[in-house]
Amino acid sequence: MTTASEVIAGAPKNLDLVASAMRPLDIPRASRIFVNRNLRLDKIEMVGFDMDYTLALYNQPRIEELSMRATLHKLVTAKGYPEAILGLTYDPMLAVRGLVVDRINGNIFKPDRYGFPGRARHGLANIDRERAGELYQRERTRLSNRRYAWIDSLFALPEAVLYACLVDYFDHHELPSKPDYGTMWEHIRECIDLAHRDGSIKTIVGDDLAGFVERDDALAETLHKFRSSGKRLFLLTNSAWDYTSRVMSYLLDRTPARGGEPSPYPSWRHYFDVIVVSAGKPEFFTEEHPFVALDASGEPLAKTSTGPFQRGRIYQGGNIKDFQERARASGDRVLFVGDHIYGDMLRSRKSSNWRTAMVLQELEHEVTTHDRIRPDLSRLDRLDAELIHLDGELNERQVALRSLQKIEDHPSTDEPVSAAKRTIKEAIEKLRRDLRSAAAQHRSLESTIDDAFNPYWGPIFREGYEVSKFGEQVEAYACVYTSRVSNFRFYSPMQYFRGPRDRMPHER
Numbered sequence: 001m002t003t004a005s006e007v008i009a010g011a012p013k014n015l016d017l018v019a020s021a022m023r024p025l026d027i028p029r030a031s032r033i034f035v036n037r038n039l040r041l042d043k044i045e046m047v048g049f050d051m052d053y054t055l056a057l058y059n060q061p062r063i064e065e066l067s068m069r070a071t072l073h074k075l076v077t078a079k080g081y082p083e084a085i086l087g088l089t090y091d092p093m094l095a096v097r098g099l100v101v102d103r104i105n106g107n108i109f110k111p112d113r114y115g116f117p118g119r120a121r122h123g124l125a126n127i128d129r130e131r132a133g134e135l136y137q138r139e140r141t142r143l144s145n146r147r148y149a150w151i152d153s154l155f156a157l158p159e160a161v162l163y164a165c166l167v168d169y170f171d172h173h174e175l176p177s178k179p180d181y182g183t184m185w186e187h188i189r190e191c192i193d194l195a196h197r198d199g200s201i202k203t204i205v206g207d208d209l210a211g212f213v214e215r216d217d218a219l220a221e222t223l224h225k226f227r228s229s230g231k232r233l234f235l236l237t238n239s240a241w242d243y244t245s246r247v248m249s250y251l252l253d254r255t256p257a258r259g260g261e262p263s264p265y266p267s268w269r270h271y272f273d274v275i276v277v278s279a280g281k282p283e284f285f286t287e288e289h290p291f292v293a294l295d296a297s298g299e300p301l302a303k304t305s306t307g308p309f310q311r312g313r314i315y316q317g318g319n320i321k322d323f324q325e326r327a328r329a330s331g332d333r334v335l336f337v338g339d340h341i342y343g344d345m346l347r348s349r350k351s352s353n354w355r356t357a358m359v360l361q362e363l364e365h366e367v368t369t370h371d372r373i374r375p376d377l378s379r380l381d382r383l384d385a386e387l388i389h390l391d392g393e394l395n396e397r398q399v400a401l402r403s404l405q406k407i408e409d410h411p412s413t414d415e416p417v418s419a420a421k422r423t424i425k426e427a428i429e430k431l432r433r434d435l436r437s438a439a440a441q442h443r444s445l446e447s448t449i450d451d452a453f454n455p456y457w458g459p460i461f462r463e464g465y466e467v468s469k470f471g472e473q474v475e476a477y478a479c480v481y482t483s484r485v486s487n488f489r490f491y492s493p494m495q496y497f498r499g500p501r502d503r504m505p506h507e508r
């Protein structure tokens with residue numbers, strides 16, 4: 001794949017010039033900003049960023065494997081699981097965002113936009129369509145039921161991978177006692193939280209940032225470009241101060257010792273007008289926790305802090321109402337960039353009129369795969385049309401055959417119907433053969449296409465004929481979406497992002 005950075009490689013150092021010379025259509029598709037709802041950047045006065053998986057993109061397979069290993073270790077030490085599980089292998093393809101865990105049956109499935117379960121798996125095995133139908137289609141599957149757990153962030157993927165591996169492990173081993181599927185899920189949730197809380201994960205990541213966090217060299221220029229157009233920036237992260245400061249410094253501080261270009265900003269903190277850590281999203285948007293100001297070592301200066309925010313100071317906690325007042329920001333003039341569909345996008349859209357941009361790390365893979373298999377996708381469309389046509393033809397012949405049958409049963413004329421019947425029957429047989437062959441081609445092509453995205457789950461944003469539940473949420477709550485924050489540098493800070501005109505089927 002040609003990345004946007006490769007396109008501009010060798011170009012003059014001043015990225016602004018290159019970026020402003022690029023028309024949106026020249027931007028590689030994997031680096032574009034896609035629009036659900038119109039967004040005028042010239043009306044935006046403040047741009048806020050989440051940190052984890054938004055400004056800081058993690059090496060996903062590595063961090064997932066680390067989370068899985070840390071959690072397995074806790075399951076053995078804290079929950080008495082057999083030591084053999086420490087040898088389980090990790091396959092990152094086993095989970096994607098938008099899956100649902102059925103903790104009663106030990107299954108995982110991918111719902112479509114209506115919440116209707118499509119593909120389903122039990123442990124490491126596929127559940128065939130017939131069985132999945134029996135399980136989930138006899139009555140309405142209510143995803144809000146406690147029985148189901150929604151995997152909606154990159155952070156949660158290892159939980160789903162672990163669940164699949166452990167369900168498979170316990171199904172295939174005779175043991176004196178086994179946890180049931182529901183308890184197994186509770187244990188995984190508990191142990192992964194424990195591994196995060198006691199520092200098992202963040203300490204290792206913090207000590208090897210280069211191994212776990214991708215440093216996007218274009219990030220600094222992107223933030224600088226927003227700032228030079230007069231926009232104020234803020235950071236709003238759930239991570240604590242010590243971790244935030246290490247990661248942000250790794251992402252943005254350039255020192256000659258690290259071989260970086262000298263930066264006009266003495267430290268990463270100078271890019272932001274307001275810095276909020278341990279924000280506790282989604283509660284930041286729904287509750288009224290106070291802001292607490294911290295000193296440089298992360299110690300609270302007082303129990304609460306009031307008055308306008310002071311540049312260069314670190315704040316902890318807080319809530320959106322006070323934020324808007326103290327930052328003198330009017331909601332519709334704020335653009336918030338995050339990666340979490342619930343904590344960043346849905347909650348902020350429902351509790352405020354902040355505009356939203358969603359970072360979807362997987363988008364680069366989805367878009368390049370989509371572009372690579374475009375001929376197959378066109379062939380699938382043609383097969384769809386052929387199936388509809390053959391079905392129509394078959395129905396028509398069957399109606400004709402029934403009419404001939406009636407004539408034969410009540411002969412009022414002496415028309416020779418048997419020859420006509422024979423011809424129609426032959427045509428029906430041929431249509432049935434063609435239909436079977438087209439349907440088989442359709443099935444095989446569809447599975448080739450799905451495998452290109454993910455052999456277990458297919459594309460993230462689709463489930464069969466429908467947009468997936470996850471795709472629907474992205475459409476509903478993100479005004480725009482893109483694969484990484486630095487893609488904004490290809491667009492003018494005054495860009496008018498125009499969404500497609502929303503149309504009902506009869507208007508298309």
Ligand SMILES: [Mg+2]
Nearest residue numbers: 050052053339
């Ligand atoms: Mg995040």
